Amino acid sequence: MRRIVVALFLAGNAWITSACGPTSSPASSAAPAAAPETIIVNAKVYTVDPAFSTAEAVAIAGGRFTAVGKTADVQKLAGPSTQVIDAQGRTIIPGMMDNHLHNAGGGPGVDLSRTRSLDEVLKAIGERVKTTDPGEVVVTNADWHEAQLKEQRLPYRADLDTVAPNTAVVVVRGGHEYILNTAALKKWNITRQTPQPAGGRITRDEKGELNGELVDRAKALVTLPPSREGVTPEYFLAEHRKLNASGLTSIRYPGASAQQYRALQELAKQGKLTIRVNQLMRAQQAVTLDQMKEAIASWNVKQDEGDEWLRVGGVKMGVDGGFEGGWMTELYEKPFDEGGKYYGINTLKQEPYTDIVKELNRQGWRVSTHAVGDAAIDEVLAAYEAADAEKSIAGRRWTIEHGFIPRADQFPRMKKLDLAISAQNHLYLAGPSLVKMWGPKRAAWVTPVKAYLDAGLPVSLGTDSSVVPYPPLWVFYHFVTRDTITGGVLGEDQKISRQEALKGLTINNAWLTFEEKTKGSIEVGKLADLVLLPEDIMTVEAKKIETMSVLMTIVGGKVVYQQEGFTPAAASK
Numbered sequence: 233m234r235r236i237v238v239a240l241f242l243a244g245n246a247w248i249t250s251a252c253g254p255t256s257s258p259a260s261s262a263a264p265a266a267a268p269e270t271i272i273v274n275a276k277v278y279t280v281d282p283a284f285s286t287a288e289a290v291a292i293a294g295g296r297f298t299a300v301g302k303t304a305d306v307q308k309l310a311g312p313s314t315q316v317i318d319a320q321g322r323t324i325i326p327g328m329m330d331n332h333l334h335n336a337g338g339g340p341g342v343d344l345s346r347t348r349s350l351d352e353v354l355k356a357i358g359e360r361v362k363t364t365d366p367g368e369v370v371v372t373n374a375d376w377h378e379a380q381l382k383e384q385r386l387p388y389r390a391d392l393d394t395v396a397p398n399t400a401v402v403v404v405r406g407g408h409e410y411i412l413n414t415a416a417l418k419k420w421n422i423t424r425q426t427p428q429p430a431g432g433r434i435t436r437d438e439k440g441e442l443n444g445e446l447v448d449r450a451k452a453l454v455t456l457p458p459s460r461e462g463v464t465p466e467y468f469l470a471e472h473r474k475l476n477a478s479g480l481t482s483i484r485y486p487g488a489s490a491q492q493y494r495a496l497q498e499l500a501k502q503g504k505l506t507i508r509v510n511q512l513m514r515a516q517q518a519v520t521l522d523q524m525k526e527a528i529a530s531w532n533v534k535q536d537e538g539d540e541w542l543r544v545g546g547v548k549m550g551v552d553g554g555f556e557g558g559w560m561t562e563l564y565e566k567p568f569d570e571g572g573k574y575y576g577i578n579t580l581k582q583e584p585y586t587d588i589v590k591e592l593n594r595q596g597w598r599v600s601t602h603a604v605g606d607a608a609i610d611e612v613l614a615a616y617e618a619a620d621a622e623k624s625i626a627g628r629r630w631t632i633e634h635g636f637i638p639r640a641d642q643f644p645r646m647k648k649l650d651l652a653i654s655a656q657n658h659l660y661l662a663g664p665s666l667v668k669m670w671g672p673k674r675a676a677w678v679t680p681v682k683a684y685l686d687a688g689l690p691v692s693l694g695t696d697s698s699v700v701p702y703p704p705l706w707v708f709y710h711f712v713t714r715d716t717i718t719g720g721v722l723g724e725d726q727k728i729s730r731q732e733a734l735k736g737l738t739i740n741n742a743w744l745t746f747e748e749k750t751k752g753s754i755e756v757g758k759l760a761d762l763v764l765l766p767e768d769i770m771t772v773e774a775k776k777i778e779t780m781s782v783l784m785t786i787v788g789g790k791v792v793y794q795q796e797g798f799t800p801a802a803a804s805k
Contacts, residue, residue, distance in 0.1 A: 266293055266311075267293070267309065267310065267311025267312075267313070267314050268291035268292055268293045268298055268299070268309055268310065268311070268314050269292055269293050269294075269313075269314065269315065269789060270291070270292040270293075270314065270315045270316075270317065270789060271289065271290070271291045271292070271299075271306055271307060271309065271310055271314055271315070271316045271317070271803075272289060272290050272292075272316075272317045272319055272324065272764075273288065273289040273303040273306060273307055273316065273317070273318055273319065273803050274288065274289070274303050274318050274319050274320055274321060274803070275287075275288060275289060275290075275319035275321070275322060275323065275324045275764075276288075276321065276322070276323045276324065276768055277289070277290060277300070277323075277324045277754060278323070278324070278325050278326075278734065278754075278769075278770060279300060279326075279753055279754040279755060280325070280326050280734060280735060280738050280739050280752065280753040280754065281753050281754070281755050284731055287300045287301055287302070287754070288301070288302050288303040288306075289301060289302065289303045289305075289306035289307065290306065290324070290754060290760075290762070291306050291309050292760040292786075292789040293789070294789070295759060295760055295788040295789045295790075296757055296758060296759055296760050296789070297754060297755060297756055297757065297758055297759075297760050298756065299756065300754055300755065300756055307803070315802075316802060316803040316804070317800045317801070317802065317803060318800070318801040318802065318803035319764065319800075320801055322764055322765060322766060322767075322783065323764070323765040323766075323767060323768045323769055323770075324754070324762050324763070324764055324765070325734060325738070325754075325762065325763050325765065325769065326738040326739070326751075326752060326753050326754050326761060326762060326763070327479070327480070327481025327482060327738070327751070327761030327762055327763055327785065327786070327787060328478075328479045328480050328481065328482075328704040328737045328738060328763060329480065329481065329482040329483065329484070329692075329694075329704075329737060329738060329741035329742065329752070330475075330480055330482075330483045330484065330694040330695055330697070330702065330704060330707075330741075331484050331654045331655075331656075331692040331693060331694035331741050331744060332484060332486045332633060332634075332654055332656050332694040332695065332696050333475075333483045333484065333485065333486075333694060333695060333696070333697045333702060334407065334485065334486065334487075334488075334696070334697060334698060334699070335471060335697065335698050336471045336474045336475055336697060336698065336702050337373060337374070337375030337697055337698035337701060337702065338373060338375065338474075338698075339373050341371045341372045341373040341374075341404065342356050342357050342360045342370065342371070342372040342373065343356065343372075343373055344356060344372050344373060344375075344376040344403075345373065345375050345376050345701065347376065347380070347381065348380060348381060348382060349381055349382040349383065350381055350382070350383050350385070350387055350391060352381075353381065353387050354387060354391060354392070354394065354395045355395075357370060357372065357387075357392065357395055357396065357401060357403070358395030358396065361395060361396045361399045361401070364399055366399075368399070368400075368457075369399075369400045369401070369402060369416070369419070369456070369457055370396065370399055370400065370401045370402070371401075371402050371404060371456055371457065372402070372403045372404050373404065373698070374404040374405060374406055374407065374698045374699070375697070375698035375699075375701055376405065377405065377406065377555075377661045377662050377665065377699075377700075378405070378665055379661060379662050379663060379664045379665045379716075379717065379718055379719065380661065380717055380718060384664050384665065384668075384718070386403075386405065386411055386445065387403060387411060388411060388437070388443045388444055388445065389411070389412065389413055389414060389417070389442065389443050389444030390443075392411070392412075392413035392414075392444065393413050393414050393415075396413050396415065397414075397415070398415055399413075399415055400412075400413065400415040400416035400418075400419045401413040401415070401416055402416055402454060402456060404456075406554055406555065406698075406699040407554060407696075407699055408447060408448050408451075408553050408554030408555070408556065408557055409445065409446070409447050409448075409451075409554070409555075409556055410445070410446045410451050410454055411443075411444045411445050411446075412444040412445075412446065412454070413444060414444075416444070416454070417442060417444065420453055420454050420455075422434065422442070422446075422453055423442070424436075424440075424441070424442060426453070428450075429449050429450050429452065429453070430449065431448055431449035431519075431577060431578065431579035431580065432446070432447055432448045432449030432450030432451065432452070432577065432579075433445075433446075433447040433448065433450055433557065433577060434446060434447075434450050434453075435447065438567070447553060447556050447557050447577065448553045448554075448557050448577050448579055449577075449579060463489065463491050463492045463495050464495055465495050465496075465498050465499045465502075465504070467495075468495060468496060468499060469499065469504060469506075472505070472506050472507040473506065473792075473793070474702075475507055475702060476506055476507060476785045476787070476792040476793040477782060477785070477793045477795075478702060478703045478704060478705070478782060479703075479704055479705065479763040479765075479782040479785055480507060480702070480704055480785075481507060481508060481751075481761040481762075481763070481785060481786075481787045481792075482507060482508040482509070482510070482741065482742075482751065482761070483507055483508075483509055483510070484509075484510040484511075484512065484545060484654075484694070484741070484744070484745065485509060485510070485511040485512060486512050486548045486600065486602075486633060486654075487512050487513070487514040487515065487548030487550075488511050488512065488513070488514055489514050490513070490530065490531045490532065490533065492511070493511055493513075493531075493533060493542075493544070496509055496511070496542050497542060500538075500539070500541045500542040505541045505542065506787055506792040507787065507792075508540060508541055508542075508751070508759075508761075508787070509541065509542045509543070510543050510544075510545040510745045510747075511542070511543070511544055511545060512545050512546050512547060512548040512600055513527075513531055513533065513544065513546070513547050513548065514527075514548060515527055515547050515548060515549055515588075518588060519580055519584055520584055520588075521584065521587045521588055521591055524588045524591060524592070525591065528595065528597075535595075535596050535597050535598060536746075540747075540750060540751075540759060543745070545598065545600075545745055546597055546598030546599060546600055547592055547597045547598070547599055547600070548600050548601075548602070548633070549580070549585070549588065549589070549599060549600070549601040549602065550579055550580065550601065550602035550603075550633075551578065551579055551580045551585055551601060551602065551603055551608045551611050551612060552576055552577055552578055552579055552602070552603060552604050552605055552607070552608035553576060553577040553579060553604065554604065554699070555604075555658070555662055555665060555666065555669070556669065557576050557577035557579075557604075558576045558604030558605035558608065558636055558637065558670075559575060559576035559577060559578050559604065559605040559607040559608040559611075560575050560576050560605040560606055560607055560637060560670075560674075561575070561605075561606050561607045561610075561639075562575070562674075563575060564576070564669055564670065565668065565669060565670060565671045568668070568669045575605075575607065576604075576605050576607070576608075578607070578608070578611070582611050582614060582615070585611065585615050586614065586615040586618050586619075589601075589615040589616065589618070589619050590615075590618055590619045590622060592619075593619040593620075593622065593623050593625060594622070594623065598628055598629065598630060599616070599619075599625075599630050599631075600630065600631040600632075600633050600654065601615075601631070601632060601633060602633045602634060603632050603633065603634060603635060604634050604635075604636045604637065605636065605637050606637050606638060606639045606642070609632060609635060609637075609638055609639075609642055610642070612632055613642060613645045613646070613649070616630060616649050616651070617645070617649065620649055625649060625650065626649070626650040627650060628650075629650075629652050629743075629744060629746065630649070630650075630651055630652070631651060631652045631653065631654045631744070632646070632651060632652075632653055632654065633654045634654070634655070634656060634658070634679070634696070635653050635654075635655065635679065635684070636658070636678050636679055637670070637674055637677060637678065638680065638683075638684075640683075643683075643684075643687040643689065644687075646687070646689055647687060647688055647689060651689065652689070652690045652691070652692065652743075652744055653681075653684050653689050653690065653691045653692070654692055654694065654744065655679050655681055655684070655691050655692065655693055655694070655736075656679070656693070656694050656695050656696040656700065656707075657679070657693070657694075657695060657700055657706060657707045657710040657711065658678070658679065658696060658699065658700055659675070659678045659679055659710065659714070659716060659722060659723075660700065660706060660707075660709075660710035660715070660716050660717060661700045661701070661716070661717055662700075662716075663675065663716030663717070663718070663719035663720075663722050664716070664718055664719040666678055667719065667722070672722075675722055675723075676722045676723035676724075676725075676726075677723060677726070678722070678723065679726075680723070680726045681693075681711055681726060681728050681732075681736070682725070682726045682727065682728050683726065685728065685732065690740060690743065690744070691736055691740060692736055692740040692741040692743070692744045693707050693711065693733070693736035693737050693740070693741070694707065694741070695707055704737055705769075705777055705778070705780050705782075706778065707733075707736075707737060708730075708733045708734065708737060708769065708777055709774065709777040709778045711727070711728050711732075711733050711736070712727060712728060712729070712730050712733050712774060712777075713727065713774050714726055714727050715778075730769070730770050731770075734769070734770070738752045738753065739752035739753050740752075759788060760786060760787075760788060760789040761786065761787050761788065762785075762786050763782055763784070763785050763786075764782070764783045764784040764785075764786075764800075765780060765782065765783065766780065766781065766783055767780065781795060782795065783795050783798050784798070784800065
């Protein structure tokens with residue numbers, strides 16, 4: 233018997249707000265459904281519904297799926313004005329989501345994303361220096377990592393001085409690190425006598441001289457020139473088009489400004505958003521309770537305000553560094569251990585952090601906290617437990633962001649608090665560097681998604697772009713293979729299945745933001761967000777996923793990206 237699911241519903245959406253957060257359900261009607269605006273047939277559709285069922289065709293009307301089933305059955309629903317697309321056997325998956333994306337990378341700085349050696353890095357910087365006016369600062373983009381280089385090390389002060397002896401250069405790597413040349417150190421008066429800032433690090437070479445590296449709160453010693461792009465609606469339109477081209481239909485901005493939210497709000501009002509946004513408000517600079525209260529007042533927003541296009545998802549905090557500053561209970565490997573003294577960076581101490589978390593909980597905010605090392609996770613759990621003792625956080629989907637190096641004894645505490653894990657594919661890019669800094673055992677354990685899942689913890693997936701490039705198919709590829717760009721497979725025992733990976737990029741991300749009833753799977757009544765792929769992601773050779781392109785991305789029933797040269801075939805009605 234042929235199977236078809238058809239929705240008889242009005243195109244609206246009734247939002248229901250609970251103490252836990254927003255949920256939704258499609259409104260229904262007994263009136264006959266209008267003919268679909270779009271039908272896609274002859275596809276391999278991975279619905280990611282509770283049964284992980286497959287289908288052949290979908291129908292879309294009013295921005296939602298109105299039918300999912302066999303080609304012959306769905307095609308019968310076509311009306312005179314229905315566009316019928318023949319997928320010709322290609323694969324459809326739900327629109328992919330990124331749980332932790334700062335930006336899409338790129339920008340006006342020196343592009344190092346395609347460099348593969350120190351010589352190429354220095355050449356790119358040197359070319360920019362030649363066209364830079366005296367007194368100006370050369371800044372790189374952040375979307376690269378030293379692990380992609382043949383030498384697998386950073387360009388330090390001495391290296392930068394060879395191409396920029398007189399021009400200040402700031403190499404930005406990810407979100408936690410700057411590397412300065414001598415001219416830049418002089419510009420900002422950073423010397424051997426500059427004290428180590430709390431929650432940051434000024435590093436030195438083996439001779440005790442400054443090597444130009446500033447980590448975490450030490451970055452505050454430098455004031456970068458303002459971006460030429462700015463936080464404008466136009467900037468986000470361009471960024472979102474790039475993300476759409478990779479198959480992304482929803483993103484979660486982890487710790488962004490009120491200014492950014494207002495720019496996105498303007499686009500939403502104009503109906504111009506092409507990607508659905510959940511924004512966590514930025515609070516990393518708040519290191520006291522009073523500063524946190526001031527920040528909340530300055531935002532002038534509320535938890536969960538918004539709609540299916542733009543919503544306030546909570547508050548982002550942080551208690552340790554990134555790759556080079558994750559706070560551990562065990563020393564870093566030599567020589568990164570600084571003579572048996574370096575365990576990483578604790579960027580926010582326990583007492584003020586706990587006070588802040590408790591206050592956020594009292595005010596009804598959802599809290600997500602950046603924690604890389606196991607010592608950082610201990611601090612987060614202690615604060616969350618203290619908040620929970622005052623007012624339960626169960627069911628509110630508080631998160632640990634990243635969770636690189638957990639210990640097994642921490643899993644029951646996470647489970648008891650009903651926490652979620654927001655995981656990203658950092659290891660894919662940074663694997664060799666992490667082996668050097670943390671040793672092969674810890675590196676193989678980085679982001680142990682399988683262990684989290686085995687412990688019964690909900691896990692969503694993303695990139696942390698621009699720290700790691702934003703293509704979601706790279707996320708899928710890494711977590712099913714544990715392969716890295718230059719370091720081979722690390723942590724083979726932490727591989728997950730393709731089903732788990734696809735859920736992590738779709739329905740699990742929707743669940744994280746209390747939207748699992750409205751998106752994240754291809755089901756009748758849900759938002760019509762989907763991606764058309766050239767091959768079957770669930771069966772194709774794994775290596776092909778790493779370079780797989782997206783043919784088409786649809787958000788709310790509208791095509792927001794179509795690969796150049798690809799023309800979908802029209803099917804006869």
